[in-house]
Amino acid sequence: MNKAKKEEDMHKIKLLQGDSLIIVDMQKDFMPSGALPVPGADKIVPVLNRYIELFFEKKLLIIASRDWHPKDHCSFRENGGIWPRHCVQGTEGAEFVEALNLPKDIVVVSKGTNPEKEAYSALEETGLSEILKQKGIKRCFVGGVATEYCVFNTVLDLLKIGCETFLLIDAIKSVSPKDGSKAIEKMQDAGAKLIRVEMIE
Numbered sequence: 001m002n003k004a005k006k007e008e009d010m011h012k013i014k015l016l017q018g019d020s021l022i023i024v025d026m027q028k029d030f031m032p033s034g035a036l037p038v039p040g041a042d043k044i045v046p047v048l049n050r051y052i053e054l055f056f057e058k059k060l061l062i063i064a065s066r067d068w069h070p071k072d073h074c075s076f077r078e079n080g081g082i083w084p085r086h087c088v089q090g091t092e093g094a095e096f097v098e099a100l101n102l103p104k105d106i107v108v109v110s111k112g113t114n115p116e117k118e119a120y121s122a123l124e125e126t127g128l129s130e131i132l133k134q135k136g137i138k139r140c141f142v143g144g145v146a147t148e149y150c151v152f153n154t155v156l157d158l159l160k161i162g163c164e165t166f167l168l169i170d171a172i173k174s175v176s177p178k179d180g181s182k183a184i185e186k187m188q189d190a191g192a193k194l195i196r197v198e199m200i201e
Contacts, residue, residue: 013166014201020061020137021051022158024122024144024151026100027066029086029093036086038145040173042097047171048143049101050197056103061135064102065122065144065154068094068110075118087112107131111150121153129161139164141195143171148183155187170196
């Protein structure tokens with residue numbers, strides 16, 4: 001992506017009532033030592049913790065999505081899918097990363113629970129769109145993994161329901177840097193705005 005284009009969206013943002021932080025799939029199986037590693041995923045934990053702190057201080061809604069697959073999920077290679085077995089319900093690999101400072105009252109949404117259906121977006125059959133509507137959420141700030149899969153699909157679905165969406169460019173990691181860069185461009189072209197933690201007031 002052209003650096004000038006990337007930077008043009010980066011202006012100071014003041015957090016307001018109606019804002020929500022959405023942390024996508026920061027689970028142990030997606031860490032470098034996990035079953036389906038996203039390179040460098042552990043490196044964004046401190047940045048995500050800073051975002052959590054900022055939203056928590058203002059008593060704003062914080063949401064964490066998670067893959068929560070049954071043992072026979074269709075996405076697993078042994079079932080004809082493209083991924084190694086990961087984030088199986090109730091296993092250690094499906095747990096959130098311990099270093100991530102998630103508040104006790106966080107809203108957790110579970111995706112990929114239907115064994116016969118892949119689900120990348122945090123809004124796909126999770127009830128999240130209804131939660132956002134009930135809570136009066138107008139703007140969502142999205143970080144986590146992986147940029148070109150679950151972050152990408154979550155951002156696009158948020159834009160489709162009319163939510164102003166900010167991509168936390170310093171708090172995402174991709175499986176493939178090339179594919180991640182393409183996904184960022186597509187999200188920005190669709191209307192997502194790029195932001196870093198130092199841009200939040």
